[in-house]
Amino acid sequence: MIDAIGNTNFVSGTSFSKVSVGNNIATNPSGGFDEVMKNVASTAVDTITKAETTAIAGISDKASIQQVVDQVMAAERTLQTAIAVRDKVVSAYQEISRMAI
């Protein structure tokens, strides 16, 4: 059963790495639940930080509107992916914890 949980993490980790923009997820996908969550969070934070930097550059006229929109959209997408993956993994764990022994 533990192996099965590990596989869940593996599958979610790799599929996310294909969707995300800057991926540092596939480095250690079988590291377990906390590892996956950590990677998901750090990728999301990276992308959002980049978007914020570009948005501020856009306000001070250093970046074009298109660049700002592109980065902000990428941040939104990454956040949504991260949230969706987190919800899926958490619900998988809940499903297992509710299992009758």
Added chain:
Amino acid sequence: MDPLLSPARIAASGMSAQSERLLIISENIANARSTGNTPGANPYARKTISFTSEVDRASGVNLIKVSSYGVDRSPFKVELNPGSPAADQNGYVKLPNVNPLIEMADMRQANRIYQANLQIYKQSRELVSMTLDLMRT
């Protein structure tokens, strides 16, 4: 890079390129009657812009980039206006070789291409978000 995310990047570069083009067109239209300051001096010469395709090394897709800004070498228009400070000894003033009709047509085209790129951006975004929605039910 993900094939669904690349169109957004490419469309963004297309929109940047078309806004550069709009900038040049607006300069041309604004300076359609700008003459020189000294007798017989050349007036504002129409600016041109050209684009080239550039491979983005990170993602391997073809983006668009401004290749060069140029100056239209076609002859200037001449008008009889002896009172102007730019008039030569015969009273003729050189006017820019800007044709407002051509500039308007160019502007329309830049506008349409911008809108087309925007549509691609929207489509790509919608498809990505619809696919992501599969995960939350």
